[in-house]
Amino acid sequence: MDRNRFLVGAYYLTANLHDDKHVQEVADAGIDFLVAVDGKTNLLDLCAKHGIGVVAHARFPLGWGGDGKNAGKYAETMPLEKLDAALAKCGRHPALWGDYPVDEPNARDFAHVDAVVKRYEAKFPGQLAFVNLYPIYANPPASSQCCTGYWLAGGEKNVTYDYVRHVDAELHGLSDVFMRWSTRRIRGTPVRPSMST
Numbered sequence: 001m002d003r004n005r006f007l008v009g010a011y012y013l014t015a016n017l018h019d020d021k022h023v024q025e026v027a028d029a030g031i032d033f034l035v036a037v038d039g040k041t042n043l044l045d046l047c048a049k050h051g052i053g054v055v056a057h058a059r060f061p062l063g064w065g066g067d068g069k070n071a072g073k074y075a076e077t078m079p080l081e082k083l084d085a086a087l088a089k090c091g092r093h094p095a096l097w098g099d100y101p102v103d104e105p106n107a108r109d110f111a112h113v114d115a116v117v118k119r120y121e122a123k124f125p126g127q128l129a130f131v132n133l134y135p136i137y138a139n140p141p142a143s144s145q146c147c148t149g150y151w152l153a154g155g156e157k158n159v160t161y162d163y164v165r166h167v168d169a170e171l172h173g174l175s176d177v178f179m180r181w182s183t184r185r186i187r188g189t190p191v192r193p194s195m196s197t
Contacts (some may be wrong), residue, residue, distance in 0.1 A: 007032040009055075035130060036100050037173075041093070046178050049076045057100040060086030062186035065104040072108035080119055087123045095121045098128030105133065 010031045015038070017023070023043075026034070027050035037043060039056030047054050067153050070077070083101075090099070101120060105113050113131055118128040 009033045009035055011035050013043075015039045018046065018047075018192050019105070021047055023047060023052065027052055033097055036103075039090075039093075039099070040094065044093040044095045048093070052095065053097040054093075055128055055133065056096060057098055058102075059090045062100065063070040063105060063109075063113075065106045065109070068106060071106035074102070074105060074109035075112040075115075078112075078116065080115060083085075083116060084123075085152055087120065090124075092124070096127070098124070098130055100130045100132070102131045111180045114143070124155075159163055 007031055010026065011024075011027065011034075013034050015027075016048065018038075018040075023046040031052060033055060035055040036057045037054055039054065039059040044054060044056075044092035061078065061081070063074050078101075097159040099120065101116050102109075102113050117131065121127070136160075
């Protein structure tokens with residue numbers, strides 16, 4: 001991973017595109033890494049061949065915040081012992097930059113999300129534990145009114161890993177993407193992306 005330049009990522013790559021021709025097209029388009037793609041060896045091999053990094057999902061059970069009904073229950077659905085067992089089955093690969101353990105968790109789960117990230121980093125030092133936070137799930141019941149209070153609901157004390165905060169008021173109100181890079185600290189730096197997903 002070249003940290004001396006701005007890296008361009010893309011979210012997802014459907015299974016029908018997991019062949020040499022399409023992965024080459026992704027590389028030719030200037031994509032440096034893919035997020036939320038299957039971590040199967042055949043795709044990882046193709047990505048390594050074409051110089052694309054992967055932040056995989058589905059190598060172990062993905063936590064999801066849902067509509068807020070399961071708020072505060074992530075520790076029950078993914079206790080650290082279950083995570084350890086799942087991580088023990090995960091191998092390393094040159095194209096693998098990290099994993100996507102939790103998607104859109106509820107603010108009530110931030111403390112356990114932090115524990116999962118730390119456990120992941122202990123097992124795979126230098127790799128990224130990518131967590132996508134989407135503000136609609138901040139507080140049950142889900143409500144558009146919670147967007148501006150999302151970060152406050154969990155409190156920074158529960159998030160000890162590095163993060164980038166993306167703000168695009170026109171499209172999403174407040175949307176935070178939390179990422180961990182071991183050599184880069186950009187806590188709370190506002191970023192206005194040219195394109196929001």
